[in-house]
Amino acid sequence: MYRLEVKNITKKYGKLTAVNNLSFNCEEGETVVLLGPTGAGKTTTLRCLSGLETLTEGEIFLDGNNISLLPPNKREVAMFFENYALYPHFTVRENMAYPLKSPNMKGQFTEKEIAQRVEEVAELLQIPELLERKVDQLSGGQKQRTALGRTLVRKPKVFLLDEPIAHLDAVLRHRMRGEMKRIFQELKCTVVYVTHDYKEALSIGDKILVIKKGELVQLGNSEDIWTRMKDIFVAKMIGDPPMNFLQGILKKEGENYLVDLPKIKSKITFDSKEEILNGEKEIEVLMGVRPTDISILHEKKPNSLSCQLSVVEPISSNYEVTLSLPDKNTFKIKTKKNYEKYLDQDVWVRIDPAKMYLFNPQDGEAIYHGKGNL
Amino acid sequence: MEAINKLSIGKKVIYYILLIIVAVYILFPFVWIFLTSIKMPSDITSFPPKFIFNATLDNYKNLFAIAQTGAAASTMNFPRYYLNSVIIAGFGTILSLIIGCGAGYALTRAEFKNEGSRENVGFTLLSFWFGPELAIILPLYVIYNRIGMIDKHITLILAYQLIGIPFVVWMSRSFFRDVPVSIEEASRIDGYSLIQTFRKITFPLVKSGLAATAVLTFIFQWNNFLFALVIGGRNTMPITTGALGFISYEAVLWGQMAAAIILSSVPQLILAMFVQQHMVRGLTFGAVKG
Numbered sequence: 001m002y003r004l005e006v007k008n009i010t011k012k013y014g015k016l017t018a019v020n021n022l023s024f025n026c027e028e029g030e031t032v033v034l035l036g037p038t039g040a041g042k043t044t045t046l047r048c049l050s051g052l053e054t055l056t057e058g059e060i061f062l063d064g065n066n067i068s069l070l071p072p073n074k075r076e077v078a079m080f081f082e083n084y085a086l087y088p089h090f091t092v093r094e095n096m097a098y099p100l101k102s103p104n105m106k107g108q109f110t111e112k113e114i115a116q117r118v119e120e121v122a123e124l125l126q127i128p129e130l131l132e133r134k135v136d137q138l139s140g141g142q143k144q145r146t147a148l149g150r151t152l153v154r155k156p157k158v159f160l161l162d163e164p165i166a167h168l169d170a171v172l173r174h175r176m177r178g179e180m181k182r183i184f185q186e187l188k189c190t191v192v193y194v195t196h197d198y199k200e201a202l203s204i205g206d207k208i209l210v211i212k213k214g215e216l217v218q219l220g221n222s223e224d225i226w227t228r229m230k231d232i233f234v235a236k237m238i239g240d241p242p243m244n245f246l247q248g249i250l251k252k253e254g255e256n257y258l259v260d261l262p263k264i265k266s267k268i269t270f271d272s273k274e275e276i277l278n279g280e281k282e283i284e285v286l287m288g289v290r291p292t293d294i295s296i297l298h299e300k301k302p303n304s305l306s307c308q309l310s311v312v313e314p315i316s317s318n319y320e321v322t323l324s325l326p327d328k329n330t331f332k333i334k335t336k337k338n339y340e341k342y343l344d345q346d347v348w349v350r351i352d353p354a355k356m357y358l359f360n361p362q363d364g365e366a367i368y369h370g371k372g373n374l
Numbered sequence: 375m376e377a378i379n380k381l382s383i384g385k386k387v388i389y390y391i392l393l394i395i396v397a398v399y400i401l402f403p404f405v406w407i408f409l410t411s412i413k414m415p416s417d418i419t420s421f422p423p424k425f426i427f428n429a430t431l432d433n434y435k436n437l438f439a440i441a442q443t444g445a446a447a448s449t450m451n452f453p454r455y456y457l458n459s460v461i462i463a464g465f466g467t468i469l470s471l472i473i474g475c476g477a478g479y480a481l482t483r484a485e486f487k488n489e490g491s492r493e494n495v496g497f498t499l500l501s502f503w504f505g506p507e508l509a510i511i512l513p514l515y516v517i518y519n520r521i522g523m524i525d526k527h528i529t530l531i532l533a534y535q536l537i538g539i540p541f542v543v544w545m546s547r548s549f550f551r552d553v554p555v556s557i558e559e560a561s562r563i564d565g566y567s568l569i570q571t572f573r574k575i576t577f578p579l580v581k582s583g584l585a586a587t588a589v590l591t592f593i594f595q596w597n598n599f600l601f602a603l604v605i606g607g608r609n610t611m612p613i614t615t616g617a618l619g620f621i622s623y624e625a626v627l628w629g630q631m632a633a634a635i636i637l638s639s640v641p642q643l644i645l646a647m648f649v650q651q652h653m654v655r656g657l658t659f660g661a662v663k664g
Contacts, residue, residue: 050563051562051563052559052562052563071562071567072559072562072563073562073563073564073565073566073567075563077563078563078564079560079563081556081559081560083554083556085554085556085557085559085560086557086560087557087560087561087575088557088579089578089579098561098564099564099565102564102565102566103565103566103567103570104565105565150560150564
């Protein structure tokens, strides 16, 4: 059990800055998830932690010791590679035993103990029958579990996992997500986990770092990320289908606030004790609403928008409904009910002010969270 | 062979005829030389060529006879030439492999400030093969002569690196390129140093390719004639130039020359057979995505 401290790390490749001044801590037994789109610098961060990349600036402390300059084989970290990086000339067993036979481990385990440990981990990952196979005889999922086995077989100070379940098929991915969480809890290990999938991040992470172009956007737990997102980037990143956005103008109307949506001739009113306008009389805003937080009505009510129901897609037990607004923009809602019979008809949708978010259209910063600001 | 068995009889016949033509084309010189090497001098020059004759091993015996008679043979020392060839091509190959592999590995893995220079360095090395050997050999002779290095084994071994290293670099580079960097990185994280990683992971994956490369390098160096002719001397003369001694003013010792050629192809044959499997795998290693 070890504590990982990352202090202001920067990694530059020539003129390109892949990671810019990133700091975070990973407490003992905690799982920190790095979440971001492709090219955000997640993998580079992980490679810096493992020692495969040298830092341009900053320091990394593990258990209080500065490990920034140690080579990868001296850092006592285990890493899972996105492309598995299995040793092709070895069997599954040899692959998994390889870290235990390393010079660092010399004398710590007997052959018998190594075999035993490998079998334990294989059991955990449900691949004991594959142990004697060569790597090229494995399917994608089996390779992934072998690679995970090789990562889990020793007890390193920190686990670094790069998209460990991204390339699995949907069924397996779903199962492994739960498995991973269980394994982390069981082993009580310190984990840095990289993913681009918000569901994985929310489900696995004790702490989530949303990263964009090498910089930290938001750090928080899953609830923070889901309901108190820092800006529009985080909002767009989380949720499937993604959040809907409408352009509007925020003003004060008596005691209440009002979002005027002139393009679609609608108004949303809500009350808030917070001062959102910052003294301005009115400001432009982007209103964000999640597809799950919108309900369809058959008559006009307060805080509702008029629109036309244009597409209904049945997706598993839900329906994704696409609505066309008067200004030709569309937005999506996710519902349990089948609205197919209302196709091409005019309906109203109600937006729950307690579940809407307002963003500054210039810098994308969130200025209002339905459930309260940070 | 299974594919052949499935063919119809007509196609099979054509297939075998073609195979025989290829085999005859390739094997005929070998057979001819071999037959010459076991003929008496009178049979060798007879016309039309004799295919039925009294075989003799005299030619082989004469090669190893220390006190030889006849003007041409008096200066010949075949065992010595043979040993020279083994020393020069053998050590030459080892040196080429050590330096060439290192360079090949560095060329695939090292970081270059400008990515283009990676290809440029590789191509520059390969271009040693494009120029005529004659263009190199004269300056080389002048330099060696001036520093008194003519007629030494080391001189020839070094000169052969001009053929060996570029070839090994070029070949090994393609093998190393096929080893994903990430598995080396995985090994580093698994607790192995750079050298241990090379030994445990990289080398086993490229060794069949390198074996094939080694054999080819050896054959190139064994067969080299020009370097040996110009910068070799009495003490370092390998078989290729040594065999010239069979041709003299008085006579041409065809039989002994043929015997010498047969013997000099033995190491190549043995090596080729030894690594045949590796060679086929090695030469196609780059073609198949692992």
